[in-house]
Amino acid sequence: MRPGSSAVPALYDWALRNLHRPLTVDQLAHRAGLSRRTLIRRFHADTGQPPMRWLLDARLSRARELLTSGDLTVEAIARRCGLGTPANFRTLFKTHVGVPPSTYRETFNGSAGLPDFRR
Numbered sequence: 001m002r003p004g005s006s007a008v009p010a011l012y013d014w015a016l017r018n019l020h021r022p023l024t025v026d027q028l029a030h031r032a033g034l035s036r037r038t039l040i041r042r043f044h045a046d047t048g049q050p051p052m053r054w055l056l057d058a059r060l061s062r063a064r065e066l067l068t069s070g071d072l073t074v075e076a077i078a079r080r081c082g083l084g085t086p087a088n089f090r091t092l093f094k095t096h097v098g099v100p101p102s103t104y105r106e107t108f109n110g111s112a113g114l115p116d117f118r119r
Contacts, residue, residue, distance in 0.1 A: 008032040008034065008039075008042060011028060011031055011032040014031060015028065015055060015058070016058055016062075019055075019058060019059050019062055019080070019081050019082045020079065020080050020081065020082050021082060022082065023055060023082070025039065025040065025051050025052060028051055039051060056092070056096070057096075059081040059082055059083055060081075060083075060092070060093065060096055060097060062080070062081045063077050063078075063081045063083065063089070063093060063101070064097070064104065064108075066080065066081070067101055067104055067105040067108070068104075068105060068108045068109060073086075074086045074089060074090065074101055074102075077089065077101070089101065
């Protein structure tokens, strides 16, 4: 999801291209040329979420895409999405999506209508 009403649309695109990196609110604020507090307010106004929750949702969305579009290992997907170790990825995925990554992959086989966080 790339919110359109913000004065910082380039930041959303940049963050989506850099999901593999460990990103912080301070880094995002610096990149946008905003104070930490202003960035948090803008994210909340645009997305209804704090920046780190938006980032987690974007990472999980990318993980869903990768699980259903190829045969990358859980380790490779975790690394590409910035979700840490395979164990951490599995835990986060199951907590937020409701099923383990392997079950998701088996269930959807690339045909699911997945949320697109690039819009």
